[in-house]
Amino acid sequence: MTARRADLGVLGMGTMGASLALNFADNGGFTVALGNRTVEKAYGVREENP
Numbered sequence: 001m002t003a004r005r006a007d008l009g010v011l012g013m014g015t016m017g018a019s020l021a022l023n024f025a026d027n028g029g030f031t032v033a034l035g036n037r038t039v040e041k042a043y044g045v046r047e048e049n050p
Helices: 015-028 039-048
Strands: 008-011 032-035
Touching (some): 008 015, 015 032, 015 039
Parallel strands (some): 008 032
16 A cells, blocks of 8 residues: 545545535545544545545
8 A cells, every 4th residue: 555645634524524525626626635533434425526
């Protein structure tokens, strides 16, 4: 596994956190690191929006 560098990170993949992360990635062109108390929710956001 190789380490990848993110431009910014968003903690909390609730309604607001997921929306922020997706907007940063889609509209700002940033690489975003996701964090959440339960990893499954962060994976869910990533899988729904690759």
